[in-house]
Amino acid sequence: MGQKIVVDPITRIEGHLKITVEVENGKVKDAWSSGTMARGFEAILQGRDPRDAPFVTSRFCGVCYSVHQMASVRALDKAFGAKVPWGGTLLRNLAMGAQYIYDHILHFYHLSALDYIDIMAVAAYKGKDKGLNAVKDKVVGLVKAKDTFPLTPRYKPDEFSVTDPDMVTSAVKHYIDALTMQAKARNMGAIFGGRQPHYQSIVVGGFTQLPDVNQVARFRTMLDELSKFVNDVYIADVLAFGTGPLFPLAKIGLGGGHYNYLAYGALELDNTGESLVFPPGVIVGLNPKAIKVDRFDPNKITESVKYGWYKENKPQHPYNGEQVFDLDKKGAYSFVKAPRYNGKPMEVGPLARMLVAKNPDVLGLVAKGAKPGVVARHAARAIETRLVVDACYEWLDELLSEMTKPGFKIHDTAHWEPPETGIGAGFYEAPRGALGHWVKIKDKKIENYQCVVPSTWNASPRCEKKYRGQYEESLIGAPVPDPDNPINVVRIIRSFDPCLACAIHLIDPKSNEIKKFLVE
């Protein structure tokens, strides 16, 4: 029996994900991923008007709000029999494109990059660049003032950490620049989304707000700036790190997992829906030299509750999923269910999407010896950000051309009223992976509603067949030479962009000090 290490929480600042690893001879021998907070927001939807679902589900999470909204309207589009006009799809895609750009920049710079650099190397920067010297002064000043939030707390740098002062200082500068960039991407989303967070304009049947040429121009101006950052900074950094100092991590394939990948597909490039930025597909047991992609069949999705704190039940298709807690269940260790595709655990997210799409840039990295794992995951995320940026330009051009056509439509108004009965599945690709919503309508009200979110796929516990979830499997074999510094565990889990619980965020001071500020 090796030594057990618990990392809780594992998200950058706070979270509801606990990872337990058993370490033997400096390597992870076994792993358990636990969602430590009960979900089950779906219950709030039962009996409501189905048209509420996109707005309610958008409140499940403060990061992935718009993707829940999109999965929800897609489920309703099916259930209502609505046909979204091309103009409506273009506007939905532009609003979502902004979300992708925001999310991926944020994930790389603010939630992950610090796992790979020794921030203190900044102090050794000797160059003449004014901007970088300002960064050096700032960081050194923070360290002196013992106020290094948010650059710490962190695990100790290890032999894989980047220590070159020029590279580290430039990365920290980009971290700061990226704060401004992600804020711009949020504003860009609000142009068509109507507001942010929680877009208002995405509804069943299409979109609510007719665009004007000024909005298109404003979007394009902001996109130009973001495009430049994505190409010149984000992708450049990821490639410089991934093929440079971090290549040893890529070569050992840290964080590989089951090598099963699933993408539902999203972001239409034409009106037929055949051509997508992210095509759907399934890869079982990746062979990088001859990638075989199977057709995605929604009927093959089931959710196991074998090791979840839920009432014992057979694996169920999400249409029939239920949420009955059993907190005393023997062997259970997570509130996350275990989704499986054809009985198998799957990785979802940027790496899955880029492998399913057989993206030449990602395959090129793999051919150079980067095994699919943490480094490839960050690279895939950066590369697909560029695909989304490029698609946004196409959508803007298409939109301008559509707007001039007589009878330009953005909504299928004939299908606004809920049907007496109906069912629908809405599949989407959230930045962090495949997202599905399933709705059953009876008497024009929601009878049942279920969501299977990306982190459920990735963070799932074991299932009936004892297959580990993807996080768990990807940890096996990871080097942990120092049990007090499980930095590789954190690198692996964060490379998936974990997003769990999505719930409470009240201010909760640990002391009662705050009472002295009582006014009423």
Added chain:
Amino acid sequence: MTRQNQSDTSKRLGGGSNAAPPKRIVILGVGNMLLSDEGVGVHVANKLMEMSLPPGVEVVEGGTDGFGLMNVVTGADRLIVVDAVKGGAAPGSIYRFDINDAPAYPDMYKTSVHQIGILEVVHLSELIGKTPETTIIGVEPKSLDMGMELSPEVKAKLPKIIELILEEIKRPSKH
């Protein structure tokens, strides 16, 4: 924030176009409206949006967002955050404190959203040199159960919370 964003997320009345630009005061209500009292900031923001507010005052309903509110935070000269605060007093109690009075990160206040809370975002904005003067109006929750209604204790305090916010926006800036 974009003009689009302002017109939809906020109520901006008046605002003389020939005078020097007034200080931008942003009232930011945050919380999860699916978890009863956790959503008090959202309920307050929605109420304020129906009211006439002085020129230069905007209301933003930030939902459960954290990091994504950087654009709102850096666009404000003064920021009034309305949120549920667990301080241990009776449900419905109201707190008012300056962000600098709030115990500093990381141990003293705890945000449990998976990534980052609004107070951390304000601290982060210092890195890009655009930090607003920030006051928190906190409300002690009774219930954090799933549900879209506030508890009677907190609901009864909405008029008082709004009154305090209106006083707050009249308070002269420290800077």
